[in-house]
Amino acid sequence: MSGELKRNPGFPNMAGKPDIDDALAAELEAAGIEVHRFAYRKDPKHEVSTEVIGSLHGWKFERAWYYWRCEGPGIELAAAERLHASHGREVRVAGHCGHPSPREWYKGLAVDSYHVDTPAGLKALADTIRALVDRAAAPAPAEAVPEQVAKARAAAIQAVYHFADVAQREKSVHVRSDDYARADQAAIDAISRLAKAVQPPPTDAEAVRRAALEEALAVLQRMKDTRIDGGGPWYVLDTAQDNIRSLSTQPPAEGK
Incomplete structure (x- = not known):
């Protein structure tokens, strides 16, 4: 039929098949x-x-x-x-x-x-x-990222990657170790600090502020990507992500 998309070859039916x-x-x-x-x-x-x-x-x-x-x-x-x-x-x-x-x-x-x-x-x-x-994820120019955001971002990325390493080692283990729990909490705490750091003083340009917010979201998504097995407090990460996104719709706070 003219104007209708042609369908590509499909996946095989794997229902009930072994060793797939x-x-x-x-x-x-x-x-x-x-x-x-x-x-x-x-x-x-x-x-x-x-x-x-x-x-x-x-x-x-x-x-x-x-x-x-x-x-x-x-x-x-x-x-x-x-x-x-x-x-x-x-x-x-x-x-x-x-x-x-x-x-x-x-x-x-x-x-x-x-x-x-x-x-x-x-x-x-x-x-x-x-x-x-x-x-x-296109990075903002290095000189545009406030120092406190850059430090918080580096700490959060390090904590997230450490958690990812621990999670990879334990991905098929049903009972998590103390190392997993500590790495999990450390990563969440580091992301929380990053979320707070992305609220610069009113003298900073709005573009800088938004770039910092995007950095926080990108790091948080890396954290969520390590949780394919469903482990850990998902709701904490979802709430943090929603809170960070909400900042991008708000004007910078007025100086006192």
């Missing part, structure tokens, strides 16, 4: 999505029995019978509409088989859920996520 972990990992890797393996997730009673799960900048990828379920922080409307224009029949908004547009289904809000039926569609979604994150 390597094949599913390869599907994720082909799209540039990080692969994680958790033995406890493998259950023959599930539609697809696999220990494989994917993650990318806070997005989670789980295999269903012939598609990937993808959920994450959200894709802004303009980017989601471009993705829909090129791959809307195989990257299905909210998993809808009727292929509604992002604007139609989410009423202008960010798209946080897709069902993806093809390798080409999965790569297109991953590329869209990476492009948005890369754009947001």
